[in-house]
Amino acid sequence: MGWNIDPSxxxxxxxxxxxxxxxPxxxxxNGAAFPDRVEDGAVHDDARVAYLHRHFVAAHRAMERGADLRGFFVWSLLDNFEWSFxxxxxxxxxxVDYDTQNRLVKDSGRWFSELARTGRVGEYNVVE
Structure with missing residues (x-):
């Protein structure tokens, strides 16, 4: 979308x-829009995974520096109507397939599921 991305x-x-x-x-x-495409029944949204990874790491660093962070909600669970776009x-x-209303968990959803399950962001190779 052309927005600046700066996890720091x-x-x-x-x-x-x-x-x-x-x-507290x-x-x-916290989230970002990227050009998602369904390929072979999956959405490989590496840019979104990298975005989320970097922001969760930044939030963790803030907690290490004393911030009392009690929650972190990803925007959004589902693709949806955006007021200006x-x-x-x-x-x-x-x-969300807007024609059929079918849902497909993206790679970012699988990554977030693992984070929620383990409490760890894990390693992620961010391609700059």
């Missing part, structure tokens, strides 16, 4: 908010 900004925001206000924090929406941008970790 999330880390700094969480730390600064903790230092200034001392309240939650990230309520309609159905043209896909943010979900689960793809």
């Amino acid at each position: 900004g999330l880390e700094e925001l969480l730390v600064r908010s903790h230092e200034e206000f001392g309240l 924090l939650a990230v309520t929406e 309609g159905f043209t941008k896909r943010f979900g970790i689960v793809r």
Whole structure:
């Protein structure tokens, strides 16, 4: 979408908010739209996995620096209608076929499932 992606900004925001206000924090929406394509019955959205990985690592660093982060919600579970872009941008970790309403868990959804199951972001090779 042409938006700047800077996970260090999330880390700094969480730390600064903790230092200034001392309240528990939650990230309520974090995600990005990328051009997803279904290929051989799967959505290999490596850019979204890399995005989420980098932001969860940044959040973890903020916690190591004292931020009391209690929740982190990915935007969004499902592809959906975006107020300024309609159905043209896909943010979900689960793809929605708008014609049939079928759902397909993307690679990012599988990655997030593993994170939720283990509590670990694991290693991920980010291609810059």
